[in-house]
Amino acid sequence: MPALAANPAEKLFEASLLEAIRSRFLHADRDPFSGARVYFENAGGGLTLRSVFDADLKYSSLPDNAGRENAASSEIGRVLRSGRADVATFLNARDGAILCDQSTTSCAFRILSAAVAGIRGTNLVCSTLDHASFYDAAKFLADRHGLERRVVPLNRKTGALDADTFAAQVDSGTVAVSIIHASNITGGQSDLNEVVRQVRARAPQAIIVADGAQHTQHCLVDVAASGVDAYVFSAYKVFSKPGLAFAYLSPRLTKLPHAQLLGKPAADWDLGTRDPGGFAAFTCVVDYLSWLGTQADASISQRDRRSQLAAGMQAIAHHEAALSRRLLEGVEGLTGLARHPRVTLHGQRDPVRGREAVFAFTIEGLTTGEIVQQFGNRGVIVHDRVTDAYSGHTLTALGVPEVVRVSLAHYNTPQEVETFLRVLAEIVARP
Numbered sequence: 001m002p003a004l005a006a007n008p009a010e011k012l013f014e015a016s017l018l019e020a021i022r023s024r025f026l027h028a029d030r031d032p033f034s035g036a037r038v039y040f041e042n043a044g045g046g047l048t049l050r051s052v053f054d055a056d057l058k059y060s061s062l063p064d065n066a067g068r069e070n071a072a073s074s075e076i077g078r079v080l081r082s083g084r085a086d087v088a089t090f091l092n093a094r095d096g097a098i099l100c101d102q103s104t105t106s107c108a109f110r111i112l113s114a115a116v117a118g119i120r121g122t123n124l125v126c127s128t129l130d131h132a133s134f135y136d137a138a139k140f141l142a143d144r145h146g147l148e149r150r151v152v153p154l155n156r157k158t159g160a161l162d163a164d165t166f167a168a169q170v171d172s173g174t175v176a177v178s179i180i181h182a183s184n185i186t187g188g189q190s191d192l193n194e195v196v197r198q199v200r201a202r203a204p205q206a207i208i209v210a211d212g213a214q215h216t217q218h219c220l221v222d223v224a225a226s227g228v229d230a231y232v233f234s235a236y237k238v239f240s241k242p243g244l245a246f247a248y249l250s251p252r253l254t255k256l257p258h259a260q261l262l263g264k265p266a267a268d269w270d271l272g273t274r275d276p277g278g279f280a281a282f283t284c285v286v287d288y289l290s291w292l293g294t295q296a297d298a299s300i301s302q303r304d305r306r307s308q309l310a311a312g313m314q315a316i317a318h319h320e321a322a323l324s325r326r327l328l329e330g331v332e333g334l335t336g337l338a339r340h341p342r343v344t345l346h347g348q349r350d351p352v353r354g355r356e357a358v359f360a361f362t363i364e365g366l367t368t369g370e371i372v373q374q375f376g377n378r379g380v381i382v383h384d385r386v387t388d389a390y391s392g393h394t395l396t397a398l399g400v401p402e403v404v405r406v407s408l409a410h411y412n413t414p415q416e417v418e419t420f421l422r423v424l425a426e427i428v429a430r431p
Contacts, residue, residue: 009352010322012414013315017295022411024288025239026050038380038416043184043358043407046217046239051284056241060277076276083279086286087246089306091231092222097254099247099269100278104213105133107232107247108178110258110269112137115176115207116145118256122173125206127152127180128397129161129188132390134178134211147175154397159186159347160354167198174203179228181215185385185394185405186347187358189215196227207253213237217409218320218356220313229253235278240285244278289313316410323408324351326417327359334421337361337406342428346398357408360385360398363428368402371427378423382406 013021022028025047030036039047059079064072066080084098101107112134116124124147126138135151142149150169155162160183170177177199182189196208212221212233223231229250236242254267264270286309293311294301300311328351330336338345342364348355363371368384375382385391386402395401406420 009318010325011315011318012322013296013319013410018319018411018413020295021292022413024049024051025411026053028411034376034379034381036379038412038419040406040408040412040416040420041381041383042217042409042412043214043237043405044383045236045242046409047411048236048241049239049284049288051288052240052281055280055284056277058277059280060275062276065273066276079276079280079283080274083276083281083283086283088248089309090216090221090282090286090289091248092224092306093231093248094224096248096250097267097269099249100274101245101247101271102243103133104131104211104232104234104245105137107230107245108133108137108209108211109140111207111209111230111232111247111249111253112141112176112178114253114256114258115209116141116147117258119175119205119207121147121175121205123148123150123171124175125150125152125166125169125177127154127161127166127178128393129154129159129183129186129190130178130180130394131184131211131213132393134180134209135393136389138176138178154183154186154188154394156398157348158188158354159183159360159398160188161190161195163191163194163198166195167202170199170202170206172203172205174199174206176207176209177203178209178211180211181221182212182218182356182358183347183394184214184358184407185391185403186360186398187355187407188347189219189354189356192226192228200227207256214358215356219317220310223248235282235285238282238285239288240281241278244275244281246282292316319410320357320408321352323412323414323417324355324357324359326414327351327406327408327420330421331414331418334418335425336421337424340424340428343424346400346403359406360403361406362400362403366427368404371404374427375420375423378426380420380423 066077124138152166207229209230210228216233232247235244289312290308293308296315328338346360
């Protein structure tokens, strides 16, 4: 087997740092129901930081709300402000507002609803790579408002979107577009900045919404550089608690008509009481990523919080790229996922360019349910995506009814990848 190619964008964490990283997460090695296991279903939800659990318990247990004249209320107000500022730091949001809602799906419907209510036009643009939250919201709102829904096809070879193909569907009548930053099925990564550049040239009036639910766990986000009007992600995908999503909203988007209490400022998008535990939890995420940045690059310790976070996310991307190459190409004595004759990889075969650490595959002669079960019986947690309300449109575009998904995160180890490859070899070897 050929040696792994050297690439400056691929660098594993030192063993001592990886051990320190894993110690900060709950259930890194085992859970109460499966026992010892390898967790490769990170696209469905990342592991939770221990500090997140503690912060959520501390602040969610308080009966007080913000805006009262007592010490607990004052602290809750501080936590909410601090958490919102940390979301802005995480996204590099320098203007606009930070929205908090129950899910990426609810954010998608609210944001696109504001776009169709406030922008005159004839069409909405989404893609077959979109998560159902955006794909279905575009269909629902297009039907309700008498607009055309234009659907950009994914590139079957790469499992991603081509910027030129996307932009070709946009014109002067486009009200809004949704762009998935990275697919939670194929791992295909969109060139967000290039898509935005081309869309802006064709439809400067359009509201551009990016779905970062998958991307935010793996790579740095910079909404200031991308020029999007909205960027949405789920907290539980980024090592925090479920039931909470955040979104950046640009100044022009915040001013569009939207549901709100009449006495609130025009640009206020909050509906109801905010969850202080959720905001405190996300501060813990930014604390952790900043710590990781200082561990990966000691010189960054004297820099600002965004610089530390950026260094942490770069280290994450490098570690995951190195794991991805091992997974796809194999290591000595173990055949990679992309090299088994009976295995079909759906999407980009390059472990770094145009993809993130999420992989879709099938094995000749086996259903995906059988594959998932056989991995699970051997202590490796993976998941299958089937033709259902969430994944049907994307799988149809890929030309398959179902796939198995294996998804890595930065706390995964080279030894866990080797365990996956050993189990894969056992499964493939069976008649």
